[in-house]
Amino acid sequence: MNLPVVVDIALGLIFIYLILSLLTSEIQELISTFLQWRAKHLKKSIQLLVAGGSETQQSDIDDATVLVHKLYQDPLINTLNQQGQEIVEKELQELNQLRVDPKTLKGKQSAPSYIPSETFAITLLEALRIPELINYVKNPSDTKTNLHMILSSYKELKTAINDKGSDSYQTIQNIYGDISENNEFKKLVQGLPEYVPNNLITSLSLLAQRSRIKIGDIKEEMNQFQREVETWFDRSMDRASGVYKRNAKGVAILIGISVAILTNTDTFFLLKRLSQDSAVRSAITQSAIQQKDFINDQNARSQFQELIENASVPIGWQNISQQFEPLKTSRGNSAQIFALRIWLVLKILFGWIVSGLAIAMGAPFWFDILNKVINVRNSGPRPVTYTKDQPPEK
Template identity: 25%
Template structure:
């Protein structure tokens, strides 16, 4: 049970650092419009597989409905929306294909599209729908949702790479060496009990805050999460020896430095797994400890 308690302490610290990385990652995503860029890339792959067909993508982005969803940046500039639902995509696509003409002209209009890949996809979807308009619209929306699912996968992999970089920075700034944290918790029962008590309280009181805050649409929750994380980190920072103020490297040799670097890397890799992973793991281990069962 003592080992389980130490594991809970380590997981809690990694969760706090991961939550800090989440707030930093959201700032980066907002500053560089990463979600909007990811959506633009997905739309480009769907509508403009060649340079000569880029005009269709331009028309799509010039559509009034698309522009209405665009984000307002500083200095009056506009950027791409972070998200477009499938019904909106289908509506805009029909608008730029038909160009104000009747729906009975749809098949002919599709055949005149400059993008061969898009033309083939739409004709295939039209055949699959047995030339029924409502069914065709559903097919287009499903196609869009499938592409967005893949785009979401691209985005998550890209974000995880950035999170690794953020994790390395956090590990260095806080001197958060996983091995050193383990040694401190294992050798100091008082600190261990303090950290575990915080972990148990966190799982009981902060679940809703965490769930809302990892959703990028909840900016206020993200702000409250940032305050929460700062407070929690400040609480465990001193007992765990995080930071550089009390460090003494005078007796360090090559092996010690290599072990330290490996500890930072382990912390960074752990942070890159994301806060939801560590929160779920923490909750499971806390429940095991509370029930008295062995892991």
Template identity: 25%
Template sequence: MSLSTIITIAIALAFIYLAASFFTYAIQEKIVLFFNLKAKNLKETIYRLLGEEPQQGESYTEKFYQKYLQPLDLSLSSNQKKAPKSGGIEQISAKQFVTDLIELVAIELKYKNRNFYSEYGLEKIVEDINSSDCHFSDKMKRDLSAIAQRAINKFQDKGEQLQYLEQELESWFNRAIEYAQENYLRKSKYISIILSVIVVLMFNIDTVNIINKLSKSEITSTISNRVTEVVVSNSQSNSCSEVNNDTEVQTCISSILDAVDGIDNLPVGWNLSAPLKEQFRPLNFSNVIKVVTGWILSIIAISQGAPFWFGILNSLINVKSNKSAKN
């Protein structure tokens, strides 16, 4: 088998992975949208940050939810036909969060003066936070007191203390958001793997069988040439190269599916008249292991995500173009 043939087969295989990855991604985004997973994840993060138990309408987290996340929920609900932008959890500004948190402290401690810090100083504020009249959670009292105490120990000037306090509170919030982001991405990966399993079994995407068919079929060159056209077109318009950075996924899905529509006899899917005829004949342990291995390889590949396979396709097409130019 020549190098050109190997590259052609690799392009066709990567394209199949790319199309399946986009399909999986679209389903996952619909699930995220329907269940409001991003907003709920952020809400859980604020609950942990403030050390509160979930309770409707009474917690400080609920107040932040009503201000930041409820409008987000309504916005997403009114645009369900439009795929949401990819990425992690919906974030709110650390600076705005700290501003509102300080205002919340003033309300809880019943400070009427908006410039209460200049009037009372950090020592008095820490004392009031830890008093029995303050209804903050024990965790919130400990965290706010510790940050305020560091500001007192570091600086004598009230202005410098306040500036340091705000910076530390922003870092405190950002650390919680980073943890939530990692947690969300980890959960997203699990969902992606589960969906990949479903897609692979639904469409019988068997890597071993696909490679076997592509190595013997004349359609491989057709797939490779058509895919090259689509990938080059998308690269020039930059519609898919940054799908995880605020690019609408629908455009990419549409272009990929259009390419699939133009190609017949892709080596995927079930023969419904005799579903076990091709891959499992003869039906023995060796063939079963071969098919299961092909499915597992496909699941691993598809769960890598569409941007990954788009990058692989670009690299393969560049290699193919360079080789053709030399010849």
């Protein structure tokens, strides 16, 4: 088998994986949208962030769940959830509402799949009423009074405000001045949320300490503090995104293997057909070359069936008799024929698994490989087009 034939076989195999990867991506996207995986994962990740991680006290986790639910009701976040208005989309939402997890989305039909860090930081600080507390600080320009002090005494405000003999009351007076007759401040304190996890206050206190560097005014410090909260949120969401991608890859493998079984895409049979049948190999190769840019075409995925038919792709259950063809030519006894049958079944199963794993690699991966193989087949990349601004090298 010469090199051009090997390249054509590789080209045909890659093209088949590519078009099946497109189908798999569509299926996974539909499932993800219907089950709201992104929205649920985002909300769960924010709950873990606010609670201080998965290995924390149950009370903090419960408080974080309530707090995040309140954050999601804020107009800044609630308006990020754009529900479909078409008839089909509404029907899907109604079906989805029947199986939505009340603990995750609290009965809403859908939730945002992405929240900007600035929106999260503003919503969180307003929910905790930190900006309002800053307005009551006794000496805002005093460098001794800082956000770290405000946050450190946050959980003690409600209990200490009525206990004048406690150390916490004295600390509050040092920050907010004489509060004995300040009814507005007392009203604000009484309105502070009850469901604030201790780990959240600890994390915000650490961020407040970091924001004190080269800051001389508490309001300037507040702006820096908000940026620290945004960075904290972004870094956490980067880790959450990595977790989601790993989970999605596992789902992609399951879908890929399912597609391989439903379409009877046996990698070993494909290799055999492509190596032995020059007509099939030529048809697929020409389709791959002509359609190498179809992944960027808006109508590409709707043309999936047409591409398969035009390329004469050797997949489908109509080929099952050819996959068991060695049984027809076998001359052994019944035991040998039975062993051969078992071997062929195992070979097909393993071929499906290999195809499923390849399909799960995704269309962008195979599209990139396809272009590289086409360049190899055409004896290298296209020559560079020179212009007046870029003369050829001498």
